[in-house]
Amino acid sequence: MTAHPAAPLSEHLRPVPSGPAEGVAPPVRPRTAWTADELMATEFPEPKWAVPGILAEGVNLLAGPPKVGKSWLSLGLGLAVAAGGKAFDSVPVEGGPVLYLALEDTPRRLQTRMGKLLGGQPAPKGLTLATACPPFPQGAEAVASWLERHPDARMVVIDVFAKMRGVSPPGASAYDADYAAVGHAKRLADHYGIAIVLVHHVRKAGSDDFLTEVSGTNGLAGAADATLVLKRARGQADGVLHVTGRDVDEAEYALAFQPASGAWQLLDGPALDHTIGDTRAVILRFVRDNPGARPKDIADSTGLEIGLARKTCARMADDCQLRRDVSGAYFAPGAEGQDTQA
Template identity: 40%
Template sequence: MLSGMVSGAWLDAQEFPPLEWLVEGILPEGFGLLVAPPKAGKSWMVAGIGLACAAGGYALGKIVVKQRPVLYLALEDGHRRLQSRFRTLTEGEPIPNRMHVIISARPNEVPGMIGEFLHLHRTEKPLVVLDTLGKVKPPKQSGQEAYAADYAIGTRLKELVDSVPGSCLVAVHHTRKAESADFVDAVSGTQGIAGSADFILVLARKRKDDQAVLSVTGRDVPENEYALVTEEGRWRLDGMDLVDAAATVDKRRESKSLGDRSMDILAHVMTNGPTTPRDIADRFGMDNKLASNALARLYESERITKTGRGVYDRLPTGGESGESGETDELLQVRA
């Protein structure tokens, strides 16, 4: 009964390889989910990441990735649509030979296909994309609990990828219709699917908006949110790198929390320094009382400071110690 037990001394003596990142900060080794509402662009996203990994280069426009074999199970697309999508994403470059595609499979065939591909490329840390998970979920057996059914398929996929260290299997899935405060709860179905995954990516994007946020969490993955933009199906980080893209999420929220006029007034104060309601009224053609109220709201929200009766100024930036950047950051919100 205790054959699998090990001692603390044994565990302490082990040396394990570091976590393999296929896409730094986004796709680690193991089994994970990419979830988003219909038509949010998740198939374009995984196709772009897959092509970047198959060719070697940059994923999401900014993240350096190593070349590796990729299996894309595009079970909701045909070859013509995939060719068109891939050619758009590669911008005229040849489709990488290390990108392998399957467009048709019965649910019970998919685990075998994934297992065979992983075994064939077991020394190359391959990437497998399953689009979508719903296409391979077997029907719930009579009397079987929904959670158990969901957990079983997730566990099966996890076992496959765990058998090849350094490999990754990401399954595209859809979100619940109901909104949730916790992005992990957005995963459709029971918690069985989310509970079986090593990592979860949730893509939040409003219809017809070119901006989105990718939320990332997992067992061994730092939880974070990254700002993205999309153009003609091509997804890229909204920032120079992951750190910058994470900061962009906060800047977007800051911008949305203020009206356009308030942002203009904030930018004016940050640029010009000491400002009175009369200055704002003259600059923006406003009533003096409205200008006073707008400055007061910015002061109450701790976006500007007050230096005297009716006089407002930019927040201290630590300039005396040679530090700077807060003013520039606030101005970038407006930009």
């Protein structure tokens, strides 16, 4: 089929009128102040989830190093949410319209990626894709126009955020500029009660704290409602998704990438089980099921040589993958036990 020139985004996403149409009541402004007793007596709806437990309404900053698979992940999520399928091949999601701004891709590349991800299934009509959009603040009007036409929308993905962040305010510090850039998306997310995913990069230098790896100042993560960092992993997992936010519990999810389909799949169990070597994984699973185990217990039950079990347990304790108490017994991280050695 011959490709036809695409309509400009301004035509596809009609602008929102500056005021209410004739005969239409103006929108009710959300309340922003209460007395303490009024606030405690108010019943608020639960946050709306694009992906339960992982992506909630609000701004979600999804960061990762180049070529780690952020675009495959975000496009896969967009397809799953638009179709009402399963995110990560395992998490059921409520279906609804999704806007995916693929600002570094061509239509041909998007078609190829979707073909792999769909695996012969029909493409969902609820997914709108665009390869161009003006930067903020004009871009916010374009996104708002689409949201006005799709009041049941579930998610907006901006891939990548750098293409839409716009020009920094004159004289603003780097922190203030980053905070203001995310603020454009934040106002959209709050007004329409929708999850907005901003795909971003991480610094080249690694860190023990995944939040500090997000490229830019702390203003980006500070303005976002949630931050998700996709990192490469060792062991059985291809990646680990670190998640923290205001409405989401801090967690780590081990993921496997399927090259044939381009899909990221969620692996069962704690992420640590999939990101350590086979010997450590065997020991960790045994200790988790048998708190207070000693190297001899582990060796007798798993078939590991006693010297290897003793040496590996000690190294795992040094790496904070196990806890060792004063008597020499081992516990899984977070498990209750006796006082541990310093």
